[in-house]
Amino acid sequence: MSSFLNKAGTAVEAGEGVWPVRRRRILDWLVNETRGERFIDNILVEMCEKLLASGVPVARATLHFRMNHPQWIGARILWKEGLAEAKINTFAYGIENTPEFLKSPVNAIHQGAEEVRKQLEDTADDEDSFYQELRDDGLTEYIAWPVEHTFGKRHVATFxxxxxxxxxxxxxxxxxxxxxxxxxxxxxxxxxxxARTLLQTYVGPHASEQILSGVTTRGSGATVGAAIMICDLRDFTEISDLWPRDDVIHLLNDYFDAMSDPIERYGGEILKFMGDGLLAIFPLSKDTACHDLLQAIREGQALMAQLNQQYASNGREPLRYGVGVHVGDVMYGNIGSRRRLDFTVIGPAVNVASRLETLTKEVKRPVLLSRAFVEMADCAKDMDSLGTFPLRGLGEPVDVFAFPER
Incomplete structure (x- = not known):
């Protein structure tokens, strides 16, 4: 009869205590040896490989997690035998109401089932497409169990x-x-x-990394060079007074989608939404920062034009906005009270961008740029020079440029 040594070095005969010892090895690994692994998908892959090595014939495994995310209600981590890496799929809000999900074993677990077990070799009276896909992959049995997290948060594991x-x-x-x-x-x-997702959602990707790395004390931060963009919606006070609340929220979301998506796509970071306005920076550590900001504005304008066409077709007035752009050094870090901090940028360069945004109301041009930005972006020949303007609170007048009128 064959045997092997357990962790203590004692010989264990096959067929007598083998499964408990093998199970203990994987349990010890899960509890004590995964501390250095940040990602649960990697742990799932290694666990399944250890299961196979222990004689448990797992050919497919998944973890299904509910998420706190502005776009995704949940995610599935999928491992199949032979895969070196797991596949991660995210699912948008609304999938929980689809017929496919409602009759799925994952939903059954969410509804309170303690186990869903399906023999796939038995095809009698079974027309479920999910189970048929598993059969087509050569699988013979499927089991799903709840994974109970704190405060009754229920997720799902399947094998x-x-x-x-x-x-x-x-x-x-x-x-x-x-x-x-x-x-x-x-x-x-x-x-x-x-934690990372919520921080990225509310303070942006770079600020979230700073906070997670320990930059959490008041006054902590650094001076960085950045192209700065401040955008504000016009006539919002009147709109918010006259429109129904839900329509106002929908309008703001449409407007922020149009202006924000290009900013993030071109590498900018939105530091905050301020009512009907936003503050974004493009760090100059990237050589193309100024060019990227200009591209983001152009695409944002195109998306706003499309949005206004939709509004016009519904009998609504077009949305108007102002954008101020400047470049310079800013203090980037934590500012606030002892217990409530804001990770943001401050400094004279931010003030110039803000004053330029305000000036758009006076000169009736939606995008205004400072000479400092235009020279750094090397785009003066592509802009209209509007002359020199005194800006409130600033000592020296500023040479102002605008996007050409079409």
């Missing part, structure tokens, strides 16, 4: 096999016993992801 006859009872017990450790390990990683 499938291609072994003829499906999993044995020993295999199922082996997998089920891993769930508490997998729950603990996955909750830690998921909370890290949620």
């Amino acid at each position: 499938s096999t291609s072994r003829p006859g499906g999993f044995t009872n020993e295999h199922v017990d082996f997998l089920r016993d891993l769930l508490p450790a997998l729950t603990l390990v996955s909750e830690i990683r998921l909370k890290n992801i949620m």
Whole structure:
């Protein structure tokens, strides 16, 4: 009879205590040896490889997580035998109402089921397309279990096999016993992801990385060179007084989508939304920062034009806006009270951009740029020179340029 050594060095005979020892090895690894791995998808891959090496014939495994994200309601991490990396799919809000999801085993778990187990070799009276896809992949059994996180947050883990006859009872017990450790390990990683996602959502990707790296004390930060863009919606006070609340919120979201998507696409960072305005920077550490800002504005204008066409077709007045652009050094960091901080930029360069945005109301041009920006961007020949203007609170007048009128 063959044997192997357990962790303590004691010989264990095959067929007598083998499964508990193998299970303990994976449990010990999950609890004690995954501390250095940040990502749950990598842990899932390695766990499945260890399961195969231990004799558990897993051919497919998934983790399904609900998320706190502005775009995605959830994500699925999928591993299949032979894959070196797991595949991650995100799912938009609304999928929870589709017929496919409502009859899925994942939804059954969310609705309170403690286990969904399906023998895939039995095709009698089964027309479910999901299970048919698993059969087409050569799988013979599917099991789904809840993964219970803190405060009743319920997620889902699934395992499938291609072994003829499906999993044995020993295999199922082996997998089920891993769930508490997998729950603990996955909750830690998921909370890290949620923290990062929420910070990115509310303060932007760069600021979120700064905060997560420990830049959390008042006054902490750095001086950086940046192209600065401040945008503001015109006549918003009148709109908010006259329009229904939900329509005002919808309008703001449409406007911010049009102006913000190009900013983020071209590498800018939106530091804050201020009512009906936004503040964004393009750090000069990137050589193309000024060019990227100009491209973002042009694309934003095109999207606003499309939005105004939709509004006109519905009998609404077009939305008007003003954009001020400048370049210079800014203090980038934490400012605020002892208990409530804002990660933002301040400095004379920000003030110039703000004053230029205000000046758009007077000169009736939607985008105004300072000479300093135009010279750095080397785009003076493409702009209209409007002359020199005194700006409130600033000592020296500023040479002002505008996008050409069409």
